[in-house]
Every structure is written in C-alpha cells, then in structure tokens.
Amino acid sequence: MGAHVSVPMYQRSVGQRYRLLGQRCRGCGRVNFPPAGACMYCGSRDGFDEAQLSGRGKIYTFTEIAPGGAPPEFARQAALTGSYIVAIVELAEGPRVVAQLVDCTFSDLQVGKEVMMVVRRIYVEEGVVRYGYKFRLA
Amino acid sequence: MGAGQTPYGDHPTLGIKEMFNAALGDAMQSVDRGVDPREIQAAYVGTLGSGGFQIGQPGALVAGYAGLPPIPVYHLENACASGGFALLAGVTAILSGLYDLVLVAGMEKMTDLSSAAAKYWLGVSGDTEFERLAGLTFAGLFALTAQRYMLDYGMPRETLSRVAVKNHRNGALNPKAHLRRAISLERALAGPPVAHPLNVFDCCPISDGAAVVLLASEERARSLTDAPVFLRGFGSGSDHLALHSRDSVTSLRASRKAAEDAYRMAGVGPGDVAFAEVHDCFTIAEIVAYEDLGFAQPGQGWRLIEEGATTAEGRLPVNLSGGLKAKGHPLGATGVGQAYEVFNQLRGEAQAPERQVRRGGLALTHNIGGIGGTAVVCIYEGGEGW
Numbered sequence: 001m002g003a004h005v006s007v008p009m010y011q012r013s014v015g016q017r018y019r020l021l022g023q024r025c026r027g028c029g030r031v032n033f034p035p036a037g038a039c040m041y042c043g044s045r046d047g048f049d050e051a052q053l054s055g056r057g058k059i060y061t062f063t064e065i066a067p068g069g070a071p072p073e074f075a076r077q078a079a080l081t082g083s084y085i086v087a088i089v090e091l092a093e094g095p096r097v098v099a100q101l102v103d104c105t106f107s108d109l110q111v112g113k114e115v116m117m118v119v120r121r122i123y124v125e126e127g128v129v130r131y132g133y134k135f136r137l138a
Numbered sequence: 139m140g141a142g143q144t145p146y147g148d149h150p151t152l153g154i155k156e157m158f159n160a161a162l163g164d165a166m167q168s169v170d171r172g173v174d175p176r177e178i179q180a181a182y183v184g185t186l187g188s189g190g191f192q193i194g195q196p197g198a199l200v201a202g203y204a205g206l207p208p209i210p211v212y213h214l215e216n217a218c219a220s221g222g223f224a225l226l227a228g229v230t231a232i233l234s235g236l237y238d239l240v241l242v243a244g245m246e247k248m249t250d251l252s253s254a255a256a257k258y259w260l261g262v263s264g265d266t267e268f269e270r271l272a273g274l275t276f277a278g279l280f281a282l283t284a285q286r287y288m289l290d291y292g293m294p295r296e297t298l299s300r301v302a303v304k305n306h307r308n309g310a311l312n313p314k315a316h317l318r319r320a321i322s323l324e325r326a327l328a329g330p331p332v333a334h335p336l337n338v339f340d341c342c343p344i345s346d347g348a349a350v351v352l353l354a355s356e357e358r359a360r361s362l363t364d365a366p367v368f369l370r371g372f373g374s375g376s377d378h379l380a381l382h383s384r385d386s387v388t389s390l391r392a393s394r395k396a397a398e399d400a401y402r403m404a405g406v407g408p409g410d411v412a413f414a415e416v417h418d419c420f421t422i423a424e425i426v427a428y429e430d431l432g433f434a435q436p437g438q439g440w441r442l443i444e445e446g447a448t449t450a451e452g453r454l455p456v457n458l459s460g461g462l463k464a465k466g467h468p469l470g471a472t473g474v475g476q477a478y479e480v481f482n483q484l485r486g487e488a489q490a491p492e493r494q495v496r497r498g499g500l501a502l503t504h505n506i507g508g509i510g511g512t513a514v515v516c517i518y519e520g521g522e523g524w
C-alpha cells in the first residue's frame with residue numbers, strides 16, 4: 001500500500017514534474033509553483049500566464065530519511081540506499097519546492113548551497129514508473 | 139460538565155465502538171448529579187477511520203452501539219485535529235441556542251494496521267501530490283522544520299530530546315497514558331534515526347483510544363454539577379496544506395490565528411495561561427507551539443525547555459498528561475482527550491496527587507492537523523473557588 005496518485009492524476013501534473021512549468025500572476029507578475037487557483041503572493045484571481053522555471057535554486061532546509069521514516073512506496077529505495085535526502089529548495093524565481101537531493105551525501109549539504117533540477121525515477125504505482133524532478137548540487 | 143477517556147494504548151480486543159462506549163461511560167460517571175444519555179441532543183464525532191475501515195457514518199455506528207437516541211450525528215475529519223474541530227462544532231451548536239446538551243467524541247483504532255499501512259494513512263493527511271512524492275511522511279516534514287529552526291535560532295539538538303524526557307516524565311504519572319515510563323536524556327538522544335535530526339524518541343507512538351466530553355449551556359451545566367469547567371474562548375484556523383507553499387517553515391499560521399482568536403474571545407493573553415496541553419506529535423512541534431501560542435517570542439521557544447519553565451514544577455507546565463509523545467496520539471481522539479485532561483485538572487481531579495496542577499489561572503489546549511494545515515485552540519477556566 002502506498003500513496004495513491006492515479007495515472008490520470010499524475011498525467012495532469014506532468015508539466016510540473018518533468019519541466020517545472022509554473023504560472024506568472026497577471027496581478028503582481030510573480031511566479032507561482034505548483035499552479036494554484038489564486039496567487040500565493042498577492043491573492044489575485046485574475047489569471048496566470050505560463051512561466052518556465054530555470055530549475056536553479058538553493059537549499060532552504062533538508063533532512064535525511066532513514067528506512068524507518070520512509071513511506072511504504074519509498075521503503076525499497078530506502079532499504080537499497082540506506083537512506084535518502086529530501087530538501088525544500090528555494091527556486092531562483094521565488095517559489096519553494098520539496099524534492100529529493102541525489103548524487104550527494106548528507107555531509108555535503110548546507111542550507112544555501114546551489115542545486116539544479118534533474119529528472120529521475122520517483123516511484124512505481126499501478127505498474128507505471130513515475131518520473132519527476134529531483135535536484136543535485138550545481 | 140462531563141468528560142471521559144479510555145486509556146490510550148494498544149487495545150487488541152477493542153474496536154472503535156467499544157472504545158467510544160467505554161469513554162462515554164467514563165464521561166457519564168463524571169457528571170456529579172448524573173445524566174441520562176437519552177437527554178443528549180446531538181453528537182459530534184472526530185475520527186479519520188484510519189486504516190481505511192471505510193466507515194462512512196461513524197457517528198451512527200457508535201451512537202447506535204452505545205444506545206443513544208436517534209439524534210443528529212456529525213462526522214468531522216481534519217487529520218489529527220479532527221477531535222478539536224468536533225469540539226468546536228459542539229460548542230458552536232450550544233452557542234447557537236439550538237441545543238443545551240451535546241456530546242463530542244474523538245476516537246481512533248490504529249494498531250490494527252500493519253506498519254506500512256499506518257505510514258500510508260499517516261502520510262495522506264498532508265499534501266500527497268508533491269510532498270508525499272518527495273518521499274516524506276510527517277516525521278520528514280517536521281524534520282525539515284527542525285533543521286531550519288536549529289539553523290535560524292541556534293537551538294542545540296539536545297533540546298528536542300529534553301522535550302521527550304519532560305513529556306515521558308509526565309506521562310509516567312498518568313494512568314491513562316500509553317507510554318508510562320520516564321526516559322533518560324542519553325536514551326532519548328540515542329534512538330534509531332527516523333528523519334534527521336529526529337529519532338524514534340522525537341515521535342509520538344501509534345495508539346488506540348477514545349475520549350468523550352459532554353457540553354452544556356451554563357444553565358444546564360449548573361443543574362448537573364457544582365463544578366463545571368467553562369470554555370472562555372476558542373479559535374481555529376487553516377493554512378496551505380503543503381509546507382513548502384508557506385512563508386515560514388518554523389511557525390504555523392493556523393496555530394497563530396487560532397490562538398489570537400481564542401485570546402481575543404476570552405479577553406486574556408498568553409500570560410494568563412497557568413498550564414497547557416499542546417500538540418507535540420514530534421518534539422519540535424511543542425517548541426514551535428510555544429511561539430505560536432505566545433508563550434515565547436519567535437526563535438525563543440526552545441529556551442523555555444532549557445530553563446525548565448514548562449516542566450510540571452515550572453511556571454507554565456505544558457503537557458502534564460504526557461502529551462501526544464507519552465500519553466499517545468489516537469488521531470481523532472487527541473483534541474477531545476486534551477479537553478478531558480484539562481477538565482480533570484481544573485476540577486482538582488487529576489488521577490494522582492503528584493500530577494495535579496496548582497490552583498488558579500486558565501488552561502489552554504492546542505490541537506493541529508498534520509503539520510498545521512488546520513489548528514484549534516481553546517481556553518478554559520475552572521469554576522468557583524478554582
């Protein structure tokens with residue numbers, strides 16, 4: 001049993017997961033990610049234009065998930081690797097995202113270090129491999 | 139005017155209807171001049187039906203089992219704050235004037251689940267699409283908060299473990315707590331890692347349990363008891379579900395809003411609070427709560443732990459029950475169980491004399507859903523002579 005995100009539900013967010021596609025507020029011009037019904041900065045509901053994020057950002061906070069702390073759909077990953085790292089990344093355009101950090105060890109990390117988005121395997125559900133964004137040190 | 143609770147813990151022979159029935163019996167016994175359950179006019183039930191029991195109408199299930207009349211029953215679900223919101227639903231029903239005697243219950247059956255299923259259910263109260271798919275459960279989310287808090291405010295790792303030591307010490311004295319044993323700081327620091335910097339001793343256990351409170355208008359309450367406990371103020375709030383969508387990861391806006399509204403309604407401030415039950419699902423959550431509730435300035439909450447201000451002997455005892463950490467956290471029951479603890483304390487009826495708070499002052503309860511997607515704060519006052 002794992003987190004349930006059906007294939008159609010996942011498909012609706014493929015633009016975000018593969019390409020970090022955000023939305024620029026027509027009210028204040030700031031970039032929202034992931035998309036929302038109202039701007040998270042100014043509350044405007046006047047609509048948005050598509051905005052491509054650069055994928056560059058900085059570590060805002062991070063943790064290392066031990067096998068005992070991994071949700072079931074990530075238990076295999078945690079068992080194979082011993083643990084994995086999850087961070088909140090502050091993107092260059094402003095929004096924060098939460099994602100795994102790859103190709104690094106915990107002792108390499110510090111708040112403020114620069115990171116870059118990569119597309120990696122997230123997990124498998126309904127027999128379908130799900131890919132999406134993770135980050136590595138820039 | 140009445141409150142009851144099952145012991146929290148591992149109850150292999152009890153399901154939710156049996157636990158509800160036991161808590162109801164306990165609550166009815168606490169009503170000094172007795173109450174006929176057939177006089178209850180409505181019931182508000184907080185539960186997640188965790189484990190996918192697929193209980194579409196838990197209120198009808200438990201009310202029918204316990205022999206309540208065919209009253210309206212409401213099911214409220216806001217993750218770990220389900221009980222707190224059930225309480226507020228009951229309170230607002232009384233305040234509306236529609237009813238003068240209602241029942242509020244919270245309950246959860248968690249230990250029937252395999253560990254993987256439990257983590258699934260515990261995790262889906264957060265943001266599934268993005269947070270969860272980064273590989274986080276709530277331990278991971280609170281770990282992100284803890285890590286940033288330590289960096290921003292210079293809190294040492296040991297302070298988190300001191301929260302666990304304090305709450306285990308309180309829980310050891312509470313006959314209805316799940317983990318009734320003290321732990322040493324060395325042990326608390328050496329727990330198996332869960333999500334850095336949090337280890338097993340920074341996390342609340344998985345518990346079964348139910349709690350019931352009976353709410354009445356003042357007139358009705360005085361006809362049933364000479365020692366009513368008064369709800370002086372309450373507030374609640376919400377926030378972006380996903381932690382990364384919020385301005386701050388070290389303070390919960392839902393808690394701040396709930397506390398501001400509760401203090402304003404009661405016409406008091408944090409300095410008037412004599413003791414509190416706060417939502418310590420993880421040790422860092424208790425420290426953040428000190429700040430959101432106004433017990434400490436932003437960034438200074440951890441110093442209350444270092445100073446011992448919130449121990450049983452301190453100037454502001456917090457989680458005399460053991461808190462979620464040691465008393466246990468049967469999700470839907472927690473917000474109602476906090477009211478049960480405060481009810482007993484404010485009547486001088488804590489089960490053991492060594493855990494009874496000294497007289498005078500107000501009590502505060504604080505209950506959050508997940509990592510603060512929702513929050514409830516209540517302020518209580520004891521009756522005459524308190």
Ligand SMILES: [Zn+2]
Pocket residue numbers: 025026027028029030039040041042043044
């Ligand atoms: Zn805007």
